[in-house]
Amino acid sequence: MKHLLSIHDLSVEQALDILDTAAQLEGLTSGAVKKLPTLRGRTVVNLFFEDSTRTRLSFESAAKRLSADVTNFTAKGSSVSKGESLKDTAQTLQAMGADAIVIRHPASGAANRLAESGWVSSAIINAGDGTHEHPTQALLDAFTIRKHFGPTMRDFSSLKVAIVGDILHSRVARSNIALLQMLGAKVTVIAPPTLIPLGIEEWGAPFSYDFDSELEEFDVVMMLRVQLERMNESFFPNGREYSRGYGLDESRLARLKPGAIVMHPGPMNRGLEISAASADSIRSVVVEQVANGVLVRMAVLYQLLGGPDLNSTGGTQ
Amino acid sequence: MSLVLDSGEITRALKRISHEILERNHGVSSLVLMGIPTRGRFIAQRLSEMIAEIESPVPCGTLDITMHRDDHRLRAPRALMETVMPMGGIEGKDVVLVDDVLFSGRTIRAALDALGELGRPRSVQLAVLVDRGHRELPIRADFVGKNIPTSLKESVKVYLTEHDGRDLVEIETVEE
Numbered sequence: 001m002k003h004l005l006s007i008h009d010l011s012v013e014q015a016l017d018i019l020d021t022a023a024q025l026e027g028l029t030s031g032a033v034k035k036l037p038t039l040r041g042r043t044v045v046n047l048f049f050e051d052s053t054r055t056r057l058s059f060e061s062a063a064k065r066l067s068a069d070v071t072n073f074t075a076k077g078s079s080v081s082k083g084e085s086l087k088d089t090a091q092t093l094q095a096m097g098a099d100a101i102v103i104r105h106p107a108s109g110a111a112n113r114l115a116e117s118g119w120v121s122s123a124i125i126n127a128g129d130g131t132h133e134h135p136t137q138a139l140l141d142a143f144t145i146r147k148h149f150g151p152t153m154r155d156f157s158s159l160k161v162a163i164v165g166d167i168l169h170s171r172v173a174r175s176n177i178a179l180l181q182m183l184g185a186k187v188t189v190i191a192p193p194t195l196i197p198l199g200i201e202e203w204g205a206p207f208s209y210d211f212d213s214e215l216e217e218f219d220v221v222m223m224l225r226v227q228l229e230r231m232n233e234s235f236f237p238n239g240r241e242y243s244r245g246y247g248l249d250e251s252r253l254a255r256l257k258p259g260a261i262v263m264h265p266g267p268m269n270r271g272l273e274i275s276a277a278s279a280d281s282i283r284s285v286v287v288e289q290v291a292n293g294v295l296v297r298m299a300v301l302y303q304l305l306g307g308p309d310l311n312s313t314g315g316t317q
Numbered sequence: 318m319s320l321v322l323d324s325g326e327i328t329r330a331l332k333r334i335s336h337e338i339l340e341r342n343h344g345v346s347s348l349v350l351m352g353i354p355t356r357g358r359f360i361a362q363r364l365s366e367m368i369a370e371i372e373s374p375v376p377c378g379t380l381d382i383t384m385h386r387d388d389h390r391l392r393a394p395r396a397l398m399e400t401v402m403p404m405g406g407i408e409g410k411d412v413v414l415v416d417d418v419l420f421s422g423r424t425i426r427a428a429l430d431a432l433g434e435l436g437r438p439r440s441v442q443l444a445v446l447v448d449r450g451h452r453e454l455p456i457r458a459d460f461v462g463k464n465i466p467t468s469l470k471e472s473v474k475v476y477l478t479e480h481d482g483r484d485l486v487e488i489e490t491v492e493e
Contacts (some may be wrong), residue, residue: 308392
């Protein structure tokens with residue numbers, strides 16, 4: 001595995017490998033010393049063209065816990081605002097010796113472009129590209145689900161998962177649907193008709209406009225953020241109407257089956273797709289998702305950078 | 318391919334090591350065994366059972382050293398194995414690291430680093446089933462099942478019932 005661009009690049013075995021590695025890393029970093037020497041001397045660049053709190057901090061601490069050097073780049077305040085292209089920016093990073101580039105970009109396919117263009121020889125990790133994919137989020141969600149329903153589970157077929165909300169703009173939904181279905185889970189997509197993308201039939205997951213009809217059957221309810229910043233037209237009349245149809249409020253929370261968990265990739269619009277009480281309830285694993293994110297990203301960095309140098313020619317052994 | 322130790326010999330060697338560990342440490346009071354996966358873990362468990370038969374039970378843990386290896390740049394990333402802290406931890410204890418084969422000494426160097434991250438033992442000792450020589454670091458074993466002089470063209474194979482279905486140590490000549 002050279003890059004991590006999309007869940008579709010992974011085999012079931014590779015995905016489970018990452019989850020297993022993350023589980024072992026949890027044991028290794030829970031002691032007094034949280035740092036491992038494994039990636040000493042490697043450089044990880046966080047290349048963020050879009051705002052982020054969780055993902056950037058998470059990649060940063062993951063790299064640091066493996067002793068890699070981390071350089072953070074945000075488009076704001078850089079030469080990108082002077083019109084520098086992705087190519088020139090990337091080549092600058094390459095010249096500085098980046099072993100891995102973690103990229104978030106508002107354009108779908110930006111990570112693939114960087115990986116396939118030959119501009120850089122670094123390992124590329126997609127940390128969210130437009131409305132395309134966010135593979136490490138899906139991996140950390142699968143890891144979180146596994147912790148609740150069976151830490152060594154290799155087959156998710158006993159689980160019913162609802163992914164609810166702004167599917168149209170959600171890279172998290174795309175990656176999660178792909179990964180969870182690959183692992184065998186039964187995924188149902190729930191959204192208002194305006195937020196269901198064209199051609200969803202091809203994703204292989206049943207979809208519904210009605211949040212209430214099967215609510216009692218789900219083991220996992222994954223709420224998505226309503227991405228107001230990507231909406232340049234109105235997809236629903238107003239927030240209150242959206243909440244009534246597709247928000248996880250107290251009455252819906254109370255109907256979930258025993259043991260069901262509530263997930264949200266963050267940042268949450270409290271009161272819109274999820275009520276404050278649901279977000280803070282004991283069923284909510286939102287904070288756990290963040291902690292697990294560091295472990296999963298450590299596993300990904302280890303898998304990509306733990307081996308021979310990408311730039312060196314003719315390895316030994 | 319030649320047989321070096323059969324099942325009876327492995328058991329006798331481990332029994333002797335159990336006695337030696339007890340003798341050196343004057344009993345089990347602060348003793349802890351840490352097996353290095355894959356096979357060192359099973360050897361550590363056997364030693365701990367034997368020591369329990371001779372005197373009294375001794376805590377036994379597992380120490381994965383993958384993240385501390387010094388050859389990450391030479392080979393593909395390896396899968397991580399389990400690290401299990403022994404009952405009562407390792408702080409201030411006399412830790413006996415247990416592995417199947419002692420060769421270059423690099424695994425043990427990594428194990429010392431990995432151990433240092435879990436705590437600060439009072440002392441660290443090393444028990445191995447086979448010492449095949451060819452050290453690349455200043456490391457030696459305190460307890461050895463059998464010293465086997467080997468050439469670098471040979472490889473020592475250890476089979477244990479818990480992992481491989483039979484107890485056996487043999488030497489294989491690797492084709493160049």
